[in-house]
Amino acid sequence: MKKTELSQFQIWGILGGAAIMLSLAMGMRQSFGLLQPHMIRDIGITAADFSMAVALQNIVWGATQPVVGIWADKYGTRPVALVGVLIYILGLLFLRFADSAWMVTLGIGFCVGIALSCTASNIAMNITARTVSPLKRGAAMGAVSAIGSLGLTIASPMTQSLITNVNWQMAAVGFLGLACVMLPAAFWGSKADQIEPEAVVGKPQSATDAITEALGHKGYRVLAIAFFVCGLQLVFITTHLPAYLDICGMDPTVGSNTLALVGLFNVIGSYLFGWLGDRYSKRMLLGGIYMLRSLALFMFFSYPPSPTTTLIFGAVLGTLWLGVVPLVSGLIVQLFGLRFMATLSGIAFMSHQVGSFLGAWGGGYIFNLFGNYDLAWKLAVAIGLAAGLFQMTMNTQPSERIRNQLAT
Numbered sequence: 001m002k003k004t005e006l007s008q009f010q011i012w013g014i015l016g017g018a019a020i021m022l023s024l025a026m027g028m029r030q031s032f033g034l035l036q037p038h039m040i041r042d043i044g045i046t047a048a049d050f051s052m053a054v055a056l057q058n059i060v061w062g063a064t065q066p067v068v069g070i071w072a073d074k075y076g077t078r079p080v081a082l083v084g085v086l087i088y089i090l091g092l093l094f095l096r097f098a099d100s101a102w103m104v105t106l107g108i109g110f111c112v113g114i115a116l117s118c119t120a121s122n123i124a125m126n127i128t129a130r131t132v133s134p135l136k137r138g139a140a141m142g143a144v145s146a147i148g149s150l151g152l153t154i155a156s157p158m159t160q161s162l163i164t165n166v167n168w169q170m171a172a173v174g175f176l177g178l179a180c181v182m183l184p185a186a187f188w189g190s191k192a193d194q195i196e197p198e199a200v201v202g203k204p205q206s207a208t209d210a211i212t213e214a215l216g217h218k219g220y221r222v223l224a225i226a227f228f229v230c231g232l233q234l235v236f237i238t239t240h241l242p243a244y245l246d247i248c249g250m251d252p253t254v255g256s257n258t259l260a261l262v263g264l265f266n267v268i269g270s271y272l273f274g275w276l277g278d279r280y281s282k283r284m285l286l287g288g289i290y291m292l293r294s295l296a297l298f299m300f301f302s303y304p305p306s307p308t309t310t311l312i313f314g315a316v317l318g319t320l321w322l323g324v325v326p327l328v329s330g331l332i333v334q335l336f337g338l339r340f341m342a343t344l345s346g347i348a349f350m351s352h353q354v355g356s357f358l359g360a361w362g363g364g365y366i367f368n369l370f371g372n373y374d375l376a377w378k379l380a381v382a383i384g385l386a387a388g389l390f391q392m393t394m395n396t397q398p399s400e401r402i403r404n405q406l407a408t
Helices: 008-029 032-043 047-075 077-096 101-119 121-131 134-148 150-165 168-194 207-215 218-247 252-277 282-301 307-319 324-336 341-370 374-391 400-407
Strands: none
Touching (some): 008 150, 047 101, 047 121, 121 134, 121 324, 121 341, 207 341, 218 282, 218 324, 252 307, 282 307, 324 341, 324 400, 341 374
């Protein structure tokens, strides 16, 4: 089936499936931090134990993403996505019955890390880019990313409600219910595999050729290095913000409502930056996001938090949250084309996840070392400002191969 032969119903069905899969995968993953204080009290794990589990999740996600990207480019997104959902369910079962640190680590660390490689942003953006025309690609990726953020507005309040009214184990059961919804969504979204790939001009590339080409491009290296800081900031916040607010004596619902606001305002930000990326410099928009996010972090931790300032912080941060996804994906397609998008996005995302590992584990380590998060907040701001400036220097000229194709 050619892309031009798709009906509007088929296009929306594919994009909707990808968005729901992404939404629930990320919504649950970003709500795990709400369980931390209760699991520490109930099963005797430490903040460092929980941080290590989340850190492992991110490093496993990053380490497996290039391999999963290669498989998706070679075999299609359907087997990758469906297997990923099943692994997600397995990880949540370990979480539900966890009574020690190793079960938490195996569940939300190892299993969920692999599952996210198969069901989250990289695969969803790959499906989207292959389904829509180039002129609408940025806005479409922004829309899918925006809808994908709604999972947090569902998962976070649901999790806190189940914890408050029952216990954290029942919240894990709620996660299992959401994961089961991912199965039909993954099946429907992966119908993008039936679309014929774009015609290749000249000698076809292998995955090895594509990786070599990308690593030799200065702009791609800058993109990947700056993406490291994005992961560090975001995972530090989702992992440690509930614990930080608990230390400050805030009601637990403030943390869950803040995460819900992050998801809600991310709907606006993701679509906005995807739409802007079709019209203005993607590298400047991306660098601007990193810098504005860092300024928001600085303003928040510079003063004692209150329910109002925390909710405002969530709204601002949400607007700047996953707007990076359509911009990074769009830059990779701009530089190297669509054929190995999943592979090259996966390699860049590995850098993001190394940052995520340090954000999750480092935040817990600093807290255990100093008894507070002050140094962690300051480091997140400083590194973010540097990354924003660095990103703005990126070379966005397409690779020589793409330039030659455009010239023919």
